[in-house]
Amino acid sequence: PPYIAFVGNLPEGCVQGDLEGIFRGLTIKNVRLIRDRETDEFKGFCYVEFQELEQLKEALTFHGALFMNRPLKVDIGGEPRRNNNNNNRGNSRGGSTGGNRGGNQRRQEQ
Numbered sequence: 189p190p191y192i193a194f195v196g197n198l199p200e201g202c203v204q205g206d207l208e209g210i211f212r213g214l215t216i217k218n219v220r221l222i223r224d225r226e227t228d229e230f231k232g233f234c235y236v237e238f239q240e241l242e243q244l245k246e247a248l249t250f251h252g253a254l255f256m257n258r259p260l261k262v263d264i265g266g267e268p269r270r271n272n273n274n275n276n277r278g279n280s281r282g283g284s285t286g287g288n289r290g291g292n293q294r295r296q297e298q
Contacts, residue, residue: 191217191244194265196233199256207236210255211247215239235265 195207204219218237223230238244244264251262 191238191241192265193236193238193244193247194233194261194263195236196261197258198230198232198234198260199258200230200232202230202234206255207234210250210260211236214243214247
């Protein structure tokens with residue numbers, strides 16, 4: 189399985205080389221810096237895929253470490269899956285699929 193870490197609270201202008209520097213000594217397979225679709229601005233977080241499970245475990249120890257005076261947020265992070273075939277099957281956003289979920293069924297009659 190992929191060994192992916194979520195890395196957050198990164199500064200503006202962060203590049204792949206910065207992540208390679210942070211996790212120096214660990215074998216990084218892939219880095220995906222997340223950008224805004226419309227503005228192309230870096231959103232301050234990324235996903236880093238490591239070669240081995242042990243490397244992911246070690247990367248998790250970097251949670252709270254300072255990078256450019258910012259405490260890093262590092263957690264296990266399966267990258268969100270994209271639905272590239274333009275249909276709604278398998279869409280994990282939820283939404284109304286019917287069924288009564290309870291809630292505010294009783295209304296006071298006046």
